[in-house]
Amino acid sequence: MTQAAANRHVVIVGASLAGTRTAQGLRALGHAGDITLIGAGPELPYDRPPLSKALLQGEWSEAAAEGVRLISQAELDTLGVELRLGSAATGLDTAGQTVRLADGTTVPYDVLVIATGAVTVNWVRALTQARRRLAAGEPAAAIADAIRQLPA
Numbered sequence: 706m707t708q709a710a711a712n713r714h715v716v717i718v719g720a721s722l723a724g725t726r727t728a729q730g731l732r733a734l735g736h737a738g739d740i741t742l743i744g745a746g747p748e749l750p751y752d753r754p755p756l757s758k759a760l761l762q763g764e765w766s767e768a769a770a771e772g773v774r775l776i777s778q779a780e781l782d783t784l785g786v787e788l789r790l791g792s793a794a795t796g797l798d799t800a801g802q803t804v805r806l807a808d809g810t811t812v813p814y815d816v817l818v819i820a821t822g823a824v825t826v827n828w829v830r831a832l833t834q835a836r837r838r839l840a841a842g843e844p845a846a847a848i849a850d851a852i853r854q855l856p857a
């Protein structure tokens with residue numbers, strides 16, 4: 706990493722697995738510039754897979770919740786990563802190199818990492834339900850509208 710690159714302000718949108726590991730990885734590689742990690746949710750980053758496993762096995766507890774944190778506030782402090790929780794990124798100005806947040810503030814960046822994950826759509830289930838509703842006599846237009854409103 707060149708000196709100039711190492712001093713850039715990296716803004717990471719999405720404080721989950723990809724975003725957290727990016728911040729940790731940058732520090733491990735010697736990035737010395739500011740790092741800001743922006744999360745829409747209110748909590749410290751946590752690992753999703755154990756949630757469903759523990760819940761299904763009836764082993765969920767507050768203590769278990771703390772065990773799935775991807776990073777602690779102490780580690781964030783040690784790494785010098787600023788975590789901004791509870792305010793989703795709502796706009797991006799690539800010319801001005803700023804991210805706008807839901808709370809009305811803007812965050813300038815030199816390098817932007819978008820780590821907001823993905824939402825899966827179960828099209829098979831949606832289409833199966835649509836077929837059932839058509840068979841039950843519901844108007845096709847209403848069903849098509851419902852499908853259009855599914856997340857892209």
Ligand SMILES: Cc1cc2nc3c(=O)[nH]c(=O)nc-3n(C[C@H](O)[C@H](O)[C@H](O)COP(=O)(O)OP(=O)(O)OC[C@H]3O[C@@H](n4cnc5c(N)ncnc54)[C@H](O)[C@@H]3O)c2cc1C
Pocket residue numbers: 718719720721722723724743744745746752753754755756757792793794795820821822823
């Ligand atoms: C219950 C559950 C069980 C799972 N089990 C498994 C498993 O067994 N095996 C497996 O391989 N995978 C599993 N997964 C999937 C795995 O958790 C994901 O692959 C992983 O979390 C992806 O990480 P990510 O950081 O890319 O995205 P995500 O974890 O989806 O995180 C994206 C983050 O971005 C934030 N965000 C989104 N939009 C904005 C915005 N505009 N501004 C600011 N922040 C934003 C979100 O709040 C979220 O915190 C499971 C997921 C869940 C939910």
